[in-house]
Amino acid sequence: MDHQGVVAELEVPHVLIFSFAAQGHVNPMLKLAELICLAGIHVTFVVTEHTQRRLLRNSNVQSRFDRYPGFHFEPISDGLPEDDPRSGQKVMDFFHAFGATAKPLLREMLVSHRRRLNGKKPVTCVIADGFLSFAIDVAEELGIPAISFRTSSTCNFWAYLCVDKLVAAGELPFDENNLDAPITSIPGMEHFLRCRDLPSFFRIKDVADRDFQLILKETLHSTRAQAQIFNTFEELEGPILSQTRSQCPKIYTIGPLHDHLKIRLNGTTIQTSSTSLWKEDTSCMKWLDAQPFRSVIYVSFGSLTMVTKDKLIEFWYGLVNSGKRFLWVIRPDSVTSEVREGQISPELVEGIKERGYMVGWAPQEEVLAHQAIGGFITHSGWNSTLESIVSRVPMICLPSFGDQQINSRYVEEIWNLGLDMKDTWDRLIIEKMVKDLMDVRREEFMKSINQMAKFAKKAVSEGGLSYCNLDRLIEDIKLMSI
Numbered sequence: 001m002d003h004q005g006v007v008a009e010l011e012v013p014h015v016l017i018f019s020f021a022a023q024g025h026v027n028p029m030l031k032l033a034e035l036i037c038l039a040g041i042h043v044t045f046v047v048t049e050h051t052q053r054r055l056l057r058n059s060n061v062q063s064r065f066d067r068y069p070g071f072h073f074e075p076i077s078d079g080l081p082e083d084d085p086r087s088g089q090k091v092m093d094f095f096h097a098f099g100a101t102a103k104p105l106l107r108e109m110l111v112s113h114r115r116r117l118n119g120k121k122p123v124t125c126v127i128a129d130g131f132l133s134f135a136i137d138v139a140e141e142l143g144i145p146a147i148s149f150r151t152s153s154t155c156n157f158w159a160y161l162c163v164d165k166l167v168a169a170g171e172l173p174f175d176e177n178n179l180d181a182p183i184t185s186i187p188g189m190e191h192f193l194r195c196r197d198l199p200s201f202f203r204i205k206d207v208a209d210r211d212f213q214l215i216l217k218e219t220l221h222s223t224r225a226q227a228q229i230f231n232t233f234e235e236l237e238g239p240i241l242s243q244t245r246s247q248c249p250k251i252y253t254i255g256p257l258h259d260h261l262k263i264r265l266n267g268t269t270i271q272t273s274s275t276s277l278w279k280e281d282t283s284c285m286k287w288l289d290a291q292p293f294r295s296v297i298y299v300s301f302g303s304l305t306m307v308t309k310d311k312l313i314e315f316w317y318g319l320v321n322s323g324k325r326f327l328w329v330i331r332p333d334s335v336t337s338e339v340r341e342g343q344i345s346p347e348l349v350e351g352i353k354e355r356g357y358m359v360g361w362a363p364q365e366e367v368l369a370h371q372a373i374g375g376f377i378t379h380s381g382w383n384s385t386l387e388s389i390v391s392r393v394p395m396i397c398l399p400s401f402g403d404q405q406i407n408s409r410y411v412e413e414i415w416n417l418g419l420d421m422k423d424t425w426d427r428l429i430i431e432k433m434v435k436d437l438m439d440v441r442r443e444e445f446m447k448s449i450n451q452m453a454k455f456a457k458k459a460v461s462e463g464g465l466s467y468c469n470l471d472r473l474i475e476d477i478k479l480m481s482i
């Protein structure tokens with residue numbers, strides 16, 4: 001590069017994106033990173049060393065980002081020994097400890113970027129995962145503008161912002177034996193929320209509960225950022241976005257991000273690619289090719305959910321007894337104890353062989369877009385919910401933790417995109433819901449999901465709100481670097 005080229009590169013804005021170390025965070029944050037790269041802005045993507053290694057081992061993300069010379073990964077230590085499993089139920093312990101380890105390292109990283117003139121402008125904007133609010137403090141300390149990125153739904157975020165109201169109304173803590181009691185003190189959700197639909201961390205005996213306090217603190221603290229990015233679109237969460245704007249006036253809704261990226265890449269030869277932390281078993285695509293149109297129900301509980309052996313077997317019975325074909329992802333680390341031979345009856349094993357296919361990890365976006373898929377049994381993670389909407393696949397929700405409880409209430413009660421099975425692991429209910437989703441109430445759900453998918457497409461297409469908001473975000477990032 002000649003001297004002028006070097007000087008020009010030093011003028012390019014530089015964003016540091018800091019992602020929490022979990023699949024449901026890394027996926028949308030890498031999509032955002034790519035969208036920012038497409039606008040010609042330099043990006044440093046920070047995630048824990050361990051996660052980065054898994055990502056580079058199991059996906060083709062490195063070769064994909066090689067196309068963007070201004071992009072690079074920068075690992076950060078999580079302070080744990082290499083052989084620590086860091087998965088499943090350990091995620092909360094990890095979360096509690098991570099800030100103390102990572103905060104000084106991030107500060108050092110940002111300072112060293114200032115010293116080390118590696119052909120790039122020092123970081124001009126930090127985009128921090130909404131779970132990592134300490135990154136906002138570090139940025140503030142160093143005079144760098146910071147934006148918070150929420151990977152979960154706005155309705156979940158809003159519930160946390162209303163904790164004071166819940167406590168004042170005597171609705172938190174609530175009686176765990178009366179989970180159907182109504183919740184009336186969250187503006188915009190007065191008429192349909194029950195205790196069981198609140199984010200799972202609200203199921204506490206005391207508001208001093210350690211995990212509840214941590215997530216509450218993270219959520220409230222992240223509102224100190226200059227702006228919030230949400231992976232959502234206005235037609236989906238409009239009323240709650242209006243409520244949220246009363247406390248966070250600057251919000252960029254730019255989702256559904258996975259589809260937004262596809263649209264922005266249209267016209268280039270670049271295809272979207274996997275960002276999986278597990279090796280994808282693509283053999284299921286061949287199996288799907290051989291199945292009739294919309295005949296298969298896809299089952300996946302995301303990247304963190306753990307299921308006990310007993311629940312798994314109950315679920316198995318319900319699914320097989322429904323008589324439907326299914327593709328089921330069972331992550332190797334997702335069952336809390338071994339399922340022993342003899343616990344599953346021979347008819348069940350036959351049913352699985354005849355009509356089912358199982359993998360440890362699937363290329364989910366591709367699976368949902370396949371013509372053979374007619375329904376999705378999901379844990380209601382926010383990415384899975386958005387991916388299902390875009391692919392027009394109605395859902396049965398079996399939420400496990402976090403935002404999933406409130407997402408699933410919206411899926412059934414507000415958007416009419418499927419059925420909410422929360423807190424139920426009963427084979428008869430599972431069987432009935434699968435039949436309802438795939439046959440009895442199919443038309444009704446297809447009508448709503450087709451409509452919502454159209455809104456999603458419009459939002460990320462040229463002139464749509466998510467599209468315009470991303471342009472606005474890019475412009476604002478450029479202004480921050482002047």
Ligand code: UDX
Nearest residue numbers: 024027151152302303304329361362364381382383384
């Ligand atoms: C969790 C929360 O539940 C979620 O709401 C929050 O926003 C992020 O953390 P996770 O449990 O992993 O995330 O669920 P989800 O948000 O649905 O993300 C899972 C991602 O993994 C999706 O993008 C999905 O496409 C992908 N996936 C899942 C695969 O690629 N293959 C699989 O087999 C399963």
